[in-house]
Every structure is written in C-alpha cells, then in structure tokens.
Amino acid sequence: MRATEALVIHGGREIRQGSVIVMLSKREEFKRGWTVVLASAVGAGTGVSALTFYTLGAFMEPLSQDMGWSRAQISAAPLFMTAASLIMGPVAGWLADKHGARPVAIFSQIMFVLAVAGLALTTEQIWTFYAGFFLLAFVGAGTIPITWTRAITGWFSSARGLALGFALMGTGVMGMIAPSLATTMIDEFGWRMAYVGLAAVPLIIGLPLAIVFFRDPPKAVTNPAQGAAGDxxxxxxxxxxxxxxxxxxxxxxxxxxxxxxxxxxxxxxxxxxxxxxxxxxxxxxxxxxxxxxxxxxxxxxxxxxxxxxxxxxxxxxxxxxxxxxxxxxxxxxxxxxxxxxxxxxxxxxxxxxxxxxxxxxxxxxxxxxxxxxxxxxxxxxxxxxxxxxxxxxxxxxxxxxxxxxxxxxxxxxxxxxxxxxxxxxxxxxx
CATH class of the missing domain: 1.20.1250.20 (MFS general substrate transporter like domains)
Incomplete structure (x- = not known):
C-alpha cells in the first residue's frame, strides 16, 4: 500500500484513506469500543472513587463499637483520601498521557486491592485507619475516572458523551449495591474480613476485565505529507x-x-x-x-x-x-x-x-x-x-x-x- 493510500484510524473515531476522511457512526464506534466501555464501567465502579467511599457508612457502627472511635472520627477518613487525591490525581493523569491509560489502570488496580485488604490490619490507633485510607487513595489513583475516561475519549467522538455516561455509570451502580454488600459481609464475617471481601471485588471482577478488554486507542497512521505519525x-x-x-x-x-x-x-x-x-x-x-x-x-x-x-x-x-x-x-x-x-x-x-x-x-x-x-x-x-x-x-x-x-x-x-x-x-x- 502506498503512503498516500495509508489507512488512518484515529482513536476509533475516523478512517482516512488518502485525503478522504470517513467519520464512524455512533453505532460503529460502539461496535469497536464497547468492550472498553464495559471494562471502564466496572473498573470505575470497583475503584477508589466508589468502593471504599460508598461503604464507609456500613463500617461506622462496628468500628465504633470495636475500636471505641466516634462517628466523627471515622467520618474524617475521606479527608485523607482527598489529600492523597490532591497529590496523585494529576500524577496519574500525567502517567496515563505518557505511558497510556491501560498500564496505569491495571497497576493501580493491583495495588488498590492490596491496600483495601490492608484495612483489616487496622489497630486501635485511629491514625492507622487514616493511613490506610490515605494509602488506598494514593496507590489507587489510577482507578479514578482519569484513566478510564482518557481511553473512552480516544475511542469515541460522535458517541463520546454517551460512552462516557456508560463508562462512569459503574460508580452509581456500586453506590446502589456496595452498602448492602458490605453490611452482609460485616454481619457474616466481621468488619476486618469484610474489608478483605471488598478487596476481592476488584480482584475478581475489575482487574480481569481490565486485563482482557481495557485498551488504549490505536495511534493514527498518517500520511507522511500530513505530519508526524500519531499526533x-x-x-x-x-x-x-x-x-x-x-x-x-x-x-x-x-x-x-x-x-x-x-x-x-x-x-x-x-x-x-x-x-x-x-x-x-x-x-x-x-x-x-x-x-x-x-x-x-x-x-x-x-x-x-x-x-x-x-x-x-x-x-x-x-x-x-x-x-x-x-x-x-x-x-x-x-x-x-x-x-x-x-x-x-x-x-x-x-x-x-x-x-x-x-x-x-x-x-x-x-x-x-x-x-x-x-x-x-x-x-x-x-x-x-x-x-x-x-x-x-x-x-x-x-x-x-x-x-x-x-x-x-x-x-x-x-x-x-x-x-x-x-x-x-x-x-x-x-
């Protein structure tokens, strides 16, 4: 194939052959990228933005009874997540730009699983609980919407809004089911093993889907006369x-x-x-x-x-x-x-x-x-x-x-x- 007839695919959005650009329809974009949307939705739902935040209320009473902490003390844990996000949010975004969203998301999911399970080791010193929440947000920064949406915006253009909606709906779904799931595990196994059980959710569901389906969009292959490849x-x-x-x-x-x-x-x-x-x-x-x-x-x-x-x-x-x-x-x-x-x-x-x-x-x-x-x-x-x-x-x-x-x-x-x-x-x- 001559250079002037090279097929160009830009983020799943358009195909260029020679000087002709063919924009993909919404249906065609979803046909190409629906697996990325699925992996993103599950990844965002089992990530730091939803899994630990929506379940904290279920842990308040057992933690208060077992550790003697007030609900105000327990409620302060998300502030430490915020502090970690202040540091790592922009860093995770920069890494996704430099190395791609896929490796950042997968590595962060693995570390996030370990950090959530680590909350089971919390001692009666409240600072260990705060440190655990800071750590899970720090290492789990690659599971927040930054990485998932970066891939989605590359795979979709004409259907970008709807694709983002489906990809981010995972956090809402987790908000509906996580409190009941956490409460059930606490009642059956206690709060420590409940955190281990919550860690199993991204390990068993989110991580495998990301490994199999979550992909960065292909780089453009451009006509040399039009500029550098992949710009x-x-x-x-x-x-x-x-x-x-x-x-x-x-x-x-x-x-x-x-x-x-x-x-x-x-x-x-x-x-x-x-x-x-x-x-x-x-x-x-x-x-x-x-x-x-x-x-x-x-x-x-x-x-x-x-x-x-x-x-x-x-x-x-x-x-x-x-x-x-x-x-x-x-x-x-x-x-x-x-x-x-x-x-x-x-x-x-x-x-x-x-x-x-x-x-x-x-x-x-x-x-x-x-x-x-x-x-x-x-x-x-x-x-x-x-x-x-x-x-x-x-x-x-x-x-x-x-x-x-x-x-x-x-x-x-x-x-x-x-x-x-x-x-x-x-x-x-x-």
Whole structure:
C-alpha cells in the first residue's frame, strides 16, 4: 500500500484513506469500543472513587463499637483520601498521557486491592485507619475516572458523551449495591474480613476485565505529507492553566461539587429532619445512587446531541430547584424522594460533563494531566462543604440555611459552566 493510500484510524473515531476522511457512526464506534466501555464501567465502579467511599457508612457502627472511635472520627477518613487525591490525581493523569491509560489502570488496580485488604490490619490507633485510607487513595489513583475516561475519549467522538455516561455509570451502580454488600459481609464475617471481601471485588471482577478488554486507542497512521505519525491535537497543561476558560470551568465544577458533596453526606439526616424515620430515610437516600447512574447515561446522551455548556446549565439549575423543593417538602416522602433523585442526576452529570469538556476544549494530547487537575479541584470542592453543612445544623438545628445557600451555589455553577463559549476546532498539528 502506498503512503498516500495509508489507512488512518484515529482513536476509533475516523478512517482516512488518502485525503478522504470517513467519520464512524455512533453505532460503529460502539461496535469497536464497547468492550472498553464495559471494562471502564466496572473498573470505575470497583475503584477508589466508589468502593471504599460508598461503604464507609456500613463500617461506622462496628468500628465504633470495636475500636471505641466516634462517628466523627471515622467520618474524617475521606479527608485523607482527598489529600492523597490532591497529590496523585494529576500524577496519574500525567502517567496515563505518557505511558497510556491501560498500564496505569491495571497497576493501580493491583495495588488498590492490596491496600483495601490492608484495612483489616487496622489497630486501635485511629491514625492507622487514616493511613490506610490515605494509602488506598494514593496507590489507587489510577482507578479514578482519569484513566478510564482518557481511553473512552480516544475511542469515541460522535458517541463520546454517551460512552462516557456508560463508562462512569459503574460508580452509581456500586453506590446502589456496595452498602448492602458490605453490611452482609460485616454481619457474616466481621468488619476486618469484610474489608478483605471488598478487596476481592476488584480482584475478581475489575482487574480481569481490565486485563482482557481495557485498551488504549490505536495511534493514527498518517500520511507522511500530513505530519508526524500519531499526533493528537491538544494544549499542554501549562497552556491550559494560563487560559481564562480553564479557570472559569474549574470554578464552575468546584462550586457545583460544594453543593453535591454536602447533599451526599447529609442526605439521611436531611431526610430525617423532614420526618422520615432512619430506615425510610436510608431507603430514600439510596435513590441517590440510582439517579447518579441514570444521570450519567442521560447526560451523555444529551452531550452527543446538544451544545455542552447548555447541557451543563440545565443539569446545574436542576439541583437548585431541588433545594427549593426540599425547603417546601414538609414530611411528604414522595416529594423528598423526588428532590433526592434530582440531586443524584446532577451528581451523575458532573464527571460526564467535566470529561467531555476537557476533551472538547483542550484536546486529548494531554487529557490526563488536565483532567487530573480538574478532578482534584472537584474533589476539594466536594470535601469542604459537608463539615460546613454540619456546622449549620449544629447552630440552627435545621438544614434550611444550607439549602438556601445551595440554591445560590448551583445557580452560580450553572452560569459559569453555561457560558464557556464554542469549542475550538480540533486540528492535527503539522
């Protein structure tokens, strides 16, 4: 085959023969890349973002009884996960850019399994529990959405939004099943062996699927007259952080994360304030995980068909309305459930939109590093408001002031993300 007739495949998106480019349809993209989506969904669901975070509540009572720790002390463990993510999130993204997402994800999954099992060795010294959570987030940084979404954005273009939605829905599914799974294992085997059992989930399911199905997109084979082989368009991290666009985007996601983080942590006591007993409140709060899953797929579908900032504005205005609904809900279980589901939709939308925006506005060449920084900013935002919401309740014995603040928070996020402007035209750099 002559050079001018070389077949070009760019990230599963387009085929170039000579000077002719044939864009793959959504159906063709999924036919080529559905196994990558499957491995990504399971990998994200059995990774550090979901497995340990969603199960912490199930461990609170047994840890408190066995170790004598307060629930406030146990609840501080995610702060150490956040600290580790601050360090390793951007590093994991940089490594994925340099060496590919596949080796980073697989190595990190192996280390994450060992770290989760290691929580069984926790002593009565609370610092050992905190150190365990710091370690699992540190070595498990390659299991957060950075690596999985980097591969997805390479394999998909016309169906990128929906593919991201399916890939990230794993965290929502884990949010629905992990608490019950952890509770069952604790009741049967005790909390120490329950952590060993949780470690078996990524070992038996997530890791094998990643080894077999998770692949980086093939590099382009280009016409020599058109430039270097395998070039991808994209800004460097340094160029990105010098733009107003990035910091407007980062501010929007930081502020949105503030609202979602507070609602997620305080959903059960918030519902109890509205007259629901603890059991009913927990069941209604469980709808959060379901709606996160739906929100990811629905948002991905919209991103493929609508202008991204418009989707972001709609998805962030929705939780502002949910705050209003909670303020007037009284003791109506159905209305409270509706509000919780709307909050979940917004939580499900955020990672989808962030991943999509990075790939569209800044390109894929340094996607991991840029998304890693944005993800870190998001994590910090979600961590700062839960203690603030708790303080509001301690002062006023109601969450109403926090809900009022939430209305403003989500509306500001909607404006910031909804006014980002048009995407730059993706080009191959000569």
């Amino acid at each position: 991808e368009w994209g800004m460097t991290l340094g160029e990105t952080v010098r733009t107003r666009l990035f910091w407007q985007m980062a501010a929007g996601f930081f502020i949105a994360a503030m609202g979602v983080g507070a609602i997620l942590v305080h959903s059960v006591p918030l519902l109890q304030e509205h007259g629901l007993d603890r059991g009913t409140a927990a069941q209604v709060a469980g709808l959060f995980g379901l709606s996160v899953t739906v929100g990811r797929i629905f948002t991905g579908y919209l991103l493929d068909r609508m202008f991204g900032p418009t989707v972001a504005m709609v998805m962030f205005i929705a939780p502002a309305l949910a705050c209003v609904v909670m303020l007037v809900a009284g003791n109506n279980v159905l209305i409270c459930a509706l509000a919780i589901m709307i909050f979940g939709l917004a939580a499900g939308a955020e990672f989808d939109i962030a991943a999509y925006f990075v790939s569209r506005y800044f390109g894929r060449k340094n996607y991991g590093a840029i998304y890693g920084l944005l993800y870190t900013i998001f994590v910090v935002g979600s961590a700062v408001t839960p203690p603030m919401a708790g303080k509001v309740f301690d002062l006023y014995q109601t969450y109403d002031p926090a809900l009022m603040a939430g209305i403003a928070i989500f509306l500001v996020a909607a404006v910031l993300c909804g006014t980002l402007g048009p995407y730059p035209k993706e080009t191959y750099q000569p």
